[in-house]
Amino acid sequence: MRLYDSIGPNPRVVRMAAAEKGISLDAVTVDIMAGANRQSDYVARNPSGNTPALELDDGSIVAEITAIAEYLEEVQPSPPIIGTTATERAQTRMWVRRIDLGYVEPMANGFRATEGRRMFAPRMKLVSEAGGAELKAIAADKLRWLDALMSGDFVCGDRFTLADILLFCFVEFGDQVGQPMPDGLVWLPAWRQRIAGRPSAAA
Template identity: 40%
Template structure:
């Protein structure tokens, strides 16, 4: 089994998940800035052109970051980053959906249609006129997350879960592209600092992130 990886917040999210679980495997890096993931032979493995992917020993390929993490959690249930009980798993998935739908998708698309437009304009359909509004929607969602973090260390209380990792990798990347987080969101700011102090936050960064100029 090996991880088909690259620079970027989504590959980083899987690497951070693996680091928290102390999972090691072969990693095959791809040049997404050069578009390697948008042409053969990569497209034979994942026709969507997205990175990362998990290539199993039998050649089957699993894509989508959350699906990869769910699979790894089943293989390595301890420590549980989704949950050890039905209630814990439901709680973690609820938090994950909240951050994905209310924050991450808006911020990622705001970047693709704004600061990242030179990179994405010839790869996917882009809506440059939507970038500012998408950023505003993401900030609204982040304000909601700030209320959900009140009195908590992480999204699910005292335990770090997949939702924390997904949100952290998104925000850390987005801020590195020039976005600003409202300093009034004290709970988010404290949570960011808390997650940033974890060894996995540093070890999951691409080796060349400083050269690229973005944290992914």
């Protein structure tokens, strides 16, 4: 398998998931700052132009980070990052969905419309800078919501899952692009330290 990799939180999710499962991926770095992911040779592989993309041994491509993580789980179920029972898998997917839609999307789009505007404006339609600020506020509110709900070591209680990987990679990214975790949180700071201490966090 070959991973079309780059800087940014999305590829980090896949690298971290692979590391947790002990899967070695041959990586090809795509220079997204230079727009290489928008060039015809890459778009032929992945029409969305996003990174990462996983090229399988038969030459087919799997893109989108949750789909890639699901594929890795299918081909190597242990150790699990999604779950070993129907209930565990449903719970993980529920929290991945909540984190993706409620936090990741507004946080990332808020960044693209503000600090990242110079890079992204020529490449995609963006909300206004004022709209970007509102999206940042929505993302911060979702972190407060998560913080108030969580009580165990991980998002899914005592199970480390893809939900933790997704949330961690984007919380870390947010901290780098002007969206640190809001003040007054109780659970998330200690959780972040626990995840940062895992060997896969260096992937």
